[in-house]
Amino acid sequence: MERRDFFKLAGASAATLAIGGALFGCETEIVAPKTADPTQGENVVGSPAISFSETVDVLVVGSGIAGLSAAMDPIEQKRSVLVVEKRDLLGGESYEANGLFYVSGTSVQQGAGITKTAEDAWKERKAQLEEEGNTDDLHFKQSLVMAQTEWIDRAANDYHAKFADPKEYAKSATTESILLPKKGIGDMESVMAPIKEGLSGKGVSFTLGMRATAFILDSANNPVGMRFYSDKAGTVLDVKARKIVLASGGFCSNQQMISDNTPDQTTIGCLTVSSTGDGIALGATLGGQTADMSQPALLTGDIPRVSAWGVFGPTVNLSPQGVRFAREDQVGKAAAECVSLGFGFWWTVFGKQLSEGLLSRSVASVSSKYAKRIVGPFDSLEDLASAISVQTETLEGTFEEYEKAVEAKKDGAFGRESALEEVGGPYYAIKQFPVRYKTLGGLKTNDAGQLVNATSLPVANVYCCGSCAAESANGLASNAAFGMIVGKALVEELASEDAQTEQQKDDADKTASSS
Incomplete structure (x- = not known):
């Protein structure tokens, strides 16, 4: 690297300030700091000098389904790609979906x-x-x-x-x-593992246990890399990249960001501990704009698989009083209604039908892992009512109304369409608590997934996709598609820059030969 290259940090976290760990590669010169405020784009006092250990075409921050999808097109076009994940588990939270x-x-x-x-x-x-x-x-x-x-x-x-x-x-x-x-x-192993293995086989590199803490800027204040920090090892990793993709998830488990944006949900628990909004905060240090941050986070039960059972098999959602209160074939509906109606929890009742066919694996897994949360089996509704502390008459009336809907093939009370089938004994019930699992707001992007500033102009070299971005409301498929869209845009932009560089070189050669 030439000594005239100057780099500085933007958005360094507090963890970076006290780092005294190992550095990587050749040390480079940095701009003398004028302030210790990381939002001002200067190098942070006390942090290690910027020192690149890797240089790639595309750096993807986050290894969830959006991040892996963003890597597809670049690696298939023989670009160098590095995916960095802050957790020790490759696949991020997508693996747990x-x-x-x-x-x-x-x-x-x-x-x-x-x-x-x-x-x-x-x-x-x-x-x-x-x-x-x-x-x-x-x-x-x-x-x-x-x-x-x-x-x-x-x-x-x-x-x-x-x-x-x-x-x-x-x-x-x-x-x-x-x-x-x-x-x-x-x-998710059946989906994520083959994609990871395929990308690895094509040449994508992966680094785990490193958390993004700051963008690295050149002398023109353009992002040209990212600094990472290992909380376990206390080491810094600086990566130089032509293009950077923020795919680090939402802010569901960042209690301060939840309090600032959706204060009504502050007292609701959270399913995950890893959706800390790091990428959103870092994007903002570059002038990136956010949108829809005040939209309430999506809710589910604290055993999410149970919340999905009703889409594919017969279940009945019961309030603590033993009354049906929400349709069972919409994931998250029971959790949302539980909060809206002021319940602290609800029961999902199911029978032996769920232990057969497509749901058998999921039911067996939940039954083993959460055995203390499940009551049953019970041959009668009276015994079930006693076990979950509700009036027998109330529970029998609830099931009578539900069975009428099954017979009529129409759920007039709640609108259930899928798996509107009888729930027969022996009966089981599992207690669920509402939790946040996905925020909807995030960084604004253009149609190519480029981070945009207050005037809707793209921020140089930085892209964003998945739950880190503002347009990720529809879950796994939407996040994967978002990543793929970004990957395609990266290939086009890199090819365009290479063509421009080649043209400039040709023009310079022609000028030199004619002089």
Whole structure:
């Protein structure tokens, strides 16, 4: 590296200030600090001098489904790619997700005889957005829906991700629009592991246990790299990159950010401890704008798999008083209603039907891991009522009304459409508590996923996707599609820059030869 290159940090965290750990590579010169305020873009007093150990075309911060998807196109175009994850587990929190991919028109679904297309899905989504009054940037929202289908086909065909046969569970309009991993709910290993292995085989490098703490800026204040810190080892890693992708998740487990943006949810528990909003905070130090931060975080039960059972099999959600209070075939509905109605918890009641077929693996896993949270089996509703401390008459009345809905094939009380089937004994019940699991707000981007500033102009060299961005409302498939869109844009921008550099070189050669 030439000594005239100057670099400085922007957005260094407090953890960086006290670092005295090992440095990597050749030490470079830094701008003399004028202030200790990291938001001012100067090097932080007391932090190690910037010293690059790796140089790559594309640096991806976060190894969840969005980050891995952003790596696909660049590595396939022979670009050098490094993915850095703050946890010791590759795959981020995507590995711990339920595995419900809301998508239509994929080759897997078509092979199962499902005729709904991505265009049909967009019509439904657009109508929903218009009803909500959320009509900003419909073009990008449409791009996400359409890209979800492409991502699933690509993950299955090119990376050998495994999905369950929809013939096993697609029995309603709701479930026809869902893909599950090979072994059902919670089996993200069947999707994430092949993608990771495929990317690794193509040349993507991975580094775990390193948390992003600051952007590295050049003398023109353009981001040219990222500083990482290992909380365990106390070491610093500086990576130089032509393009940086923030795919580090939302801010669901950052209590201060929740308090600042959605104060009504401050006292609700959180499913995760890793969605700390690091990428959002770092993007803001570059002038990146945020959007939709005040939208309430999505809620689910603290055993998320149980919240998804009702989409595919018969369950009944009961209030602490033994009354049905929310439809069971919408993940998160019970948690949201539980909070809205002021319950501290609710019961999910199920029978032996769930132990068979697609849900058997999930039920067995939950039953083993949360044995103390499950009551049953009970042959009668009277015994179940006693076990969950509700009046027998109330519980019997609740089940009588539910069975009428099953017989009529219409849930007039709550609108359940999927798995509206009898729940028969022996009966089991599992207690659930509402928790936050995903925030909706984040950094604003343009249609290519580039971070944008207050005037909607792109911030040089920085992209954002997944739950770190503001357009990630639809879960796994949406985040994966977002990452893929960013990956495609990275390839185009890098190729354009290379062509421009080559042209400048040719022009210089011609000038030199003619003089």
